[in-house]
Amino acid sequence: MGDVTSTLDPVSTTPRPDRAPGVPPSETRVLPPLQIGPITVDTPVVLAPMAGVTNRAFRTLCREAGASQGFDPGLYVAEMVTSRALVERNVESLRIVTFGDDETPRSAQVYGVDPATVGAAVKIIAGEDRADHVDLNFGCPVPKVTRKGGGAALPWKRQLFTDIVRAAVEAAEPHGVPVTVKMRKGIDDDHLTYLEAGRIAESLGAAAVALHARTAAEHYSGTADWTAIARLKEAVTTVPVLGNGDIWSAEDAVRMVRETGADGVVVGRGCQGRPWLFADLAAAFHGAETRVRPGLREVADTIYRHGELMIDYFDGDEGKGMRDLRKHMAWYLKGYAVGGETRHALAMVSTLAELRERLDALDLTLGYPGEDAEGPRGRAGSPKQPHLPYGWLDSRDLDAEFEARLREAELSVSGG
Template sequence: MTAVPASLTLGSLRVETPVVLAPMAGITNAAYRRLCAEQGAGLYVSEMITSRGLVEGDEVTKKMLTFDDLETVRSVQLYGTDPVYIGKAVEILCADHGVAHVDLNFGCPVPKVTRKGGGGALPWKRGLLGEILEHAVSAAAPYDVPVTMKTRKGLDDDHLTFLDAGRIAQETGVAAIALHGRTVVQAYSGEADWEAIGDLVRHVDIPVLGNGDIWEAADALRMVEQTGVAGVVVGRGCLGRPWLFRDLAAAFHGEDVATLPTLGEVKQMMRRHAELLSEHMGEERGCKEFRKHITWYLKGFPAGGELRHQLALVDSLTSLDTLLDGLDDTAAFPERELGTPRGRQGAPRKKVVLPDGWLDDTDGRGSHLREDADETTGG
């Protein structure tokens, strides 16, 4: 049986609990990262930003680089397809924004990203992947900032890339690699392939982080035992359940904890979340941002359709308080929801949308790819 790690080492960075919050567009902003961090130790990664946007001073990109005052370890996920832009962006993050960890996105399955050769499509070009990683690691080295990468198994079952990606990551000095146990064509459908994650662990000497189908703390421990990963990456499992990080921290330190909050306790968490969003964005925008979280927080709880509808239109903390008063504080946590998928799932894609001729070779060095992909999930 594999020993359960109590901490995670990424180069010069020590993470007290080997748990990483996955970057999720529109979710892992400064407010949500603060909310999760209040629940337990770990590493909390920002929404994905584009390297070109950062280098060229795009205002939207700069606004995404907002950190909470208590965010002592700043972690950012970066997207890009051009090695030079990636290197410059990493230097800016380290020199101007005090970032302590940079993660590179090679896992996003969204067509508007893959059609430009980015995200989960890029590891097919092994030469280009190596170039990007070399530039990133070289730019971060003077600041002693670790660079990690996240990827998927491959484009589909006939075009797997994860073992080569792990080898290239190790050769270029990447501090760790995270593997989502699905292919790009699967997107978020089906089950994650933990066996592939275990294969990668055995294939490389650098730390491997496992991602996919971690809905409860017990799932994280099971993944460690089955695959030997050095830590886990949690995405959809924490939607509407930031207290999952409390359970994860306890589990990795030998405690058996499964938080089952009453609806009254969930209401307090919802109010805290909206409050943090309002502090960072202003009350009206913060409350509008909070709307998307309502369904996740109330999943399985008794709450009438009209009340849910009104909550989905909330535009102030006062109106939120009034509506939350309409929920039954004593309602027990719906245990039938434990271990079930949360967030997006959907069906597998028919095919991966790729640039013309993308599969013709596996090198790609010197490629001139478009860098204007919109920020999306970390995959």
């Protein structure tokens, strides 16, 4: 994966120590292993589910990077699957919860607004041995979700939130599958729900709670409020609390856990176009200073392998695989001096041969560009008024009319 800041090569087959010579592991590890129900995650790092991004191909790259440092990798969550689509046996939804033979543990995320449908979806995942862990989505801020009362809007209706978490935990429990909850601080600063929701989830048997330390109104703008993670950690005391938001480097992750007391971190946008970030995270949480700093040749090799994996993910459909890969190009090439015309051409590739040709035309002698390749990815946007069902904020309770509308509002499309 290219140059690193130490003398160790992260892709070398030479056995590498996981700690400084003569120093016990307890003195070099930043955190102990993460325990999610019966699942032990040696590196307390979770890949956040991202629609259209964290399919099996990208998870493979992240998992391989995390394992390249000689440590057991973290937990890699698939794209969100909607409960209704899964219950209806939608082909794409079933693809999302189909994992590779080397994926252990298998982790799926479910979204829904109706307790019965969510419970049925979790029963399919757990009962048919489709995943080892289920995460519930209460953090999505996008309008198509919140305007139906889902995602980050849903915990405002405390009884509905309670009923959904209970239904999921009860459906998964007979099969030994832990259920976790991922959420935001709330709808906006005047409608915060995370402390109450965290306590409810804990009391109902959720195996962990994760907080993206922004409100739905903030979307991805501004700076994540890590102090909220610390407050949640104080409120939830019997299960792990994970922190999410503004982790762009291994150093950010270590700083978050030290400042908040979190039991682990959830990484989303920071790894887009940088699957090797999981190599850095694995090293950092085990007390090693190795960091991956790939030159353009290593980046090009990763892009090509990503393309191959995408085609395999779509059952050999080269066109579909390449189209899905296009969105990743700007992230991969961030900071590298390749020129706008070349970036555009790579974002339009339609075949693997064309991808190879365009990658080979790059100046593959270029080294790592430093900070220009790091930091935020994509568009953070600006704060915006959340789209909510009419009258949603009038009461914390869910009346019969809203309940009926929610059942009809279950999304039928999963993933991107």
